[in-house]
Amino acid sequence: MPLYEHVFLARQDASAQQVEELTTQITGVIEGLGGKVTKTESWGLRSLTYRMNKNRKAHFVLLNIDGPAAVVSEIERQERINEDVIRYLTVRVDEHEEGPSAMMRKADRDRERDDRGPREGGFRGDREGRGDRDGFRGDRGPRRPREDADAPAAAVEE
Template sequence: MPLYEHVFLARQDLAQAQVDALAENATKIIEDNGGKVVKTEAWGLRSLAYRIAKNRKAHYVMLELDAPAAALAELERQTGINEDVIRYMTIRVDELEKGPTVMMRKGDRDRGERGPRGDGDRGGFRSERAPRGEEMEA
């Protein structure tokens, strides 16, 4: 069966228990239609880049699915009807990520690929001026 990642955003005024119930409902839909949910991750209440339906924040939930296309169509149909879900997106993937996703790995987000700070390196600019009359070396 094809593999999918399904992410939905729930309204900010929902309690965490209600968000968990939405995820359980999605799991039930997939399992009733012959698929299985490999992993469920709740990413928590996060700020949105722009307002969606008067919401500045949303609860993010990600499901990794191993399901037939009919099960996915039913999940998307019911997710679109639900008033508590403000956005959702499903993508097909070649393989599911092992371990926690990037959103759950705190260490990767903190300083990623940026270099250390405070080492005195100013990115190629000279810190002292050349005396008058002498040319600076390139």
């Protein structure tokens, strides 16, 4: 049987439990039509590149499917009907990827980066005060006092 990778995006308003139920429902349809789900990955709630149907975020789910083409057409039909599914994409592949997908490896790599601890300095945090400038203003030379600085003070005293 042909192999497919199927990714669908569920609305941000849906809870993780609702997304899990939706995944279970789709898996049931696949198995009911003679297919098999070899791997299920939930990539969690992620930001979208652009708004889709007034949503800025979505729950991403990957399913590796081993089944006939009728399975794919049926799950896509049901996802078009379902209001919780924003988008879906099914791609036929020659073989399924072993181990975690690229998105899960990226999440693990990002988690390892966070474990390194806080960074030193921060945004220009390593700079000392500006005492080394001594009033240097580039080509303009030193500042001269304003001539009209005393005028408003004299007018107030009268």
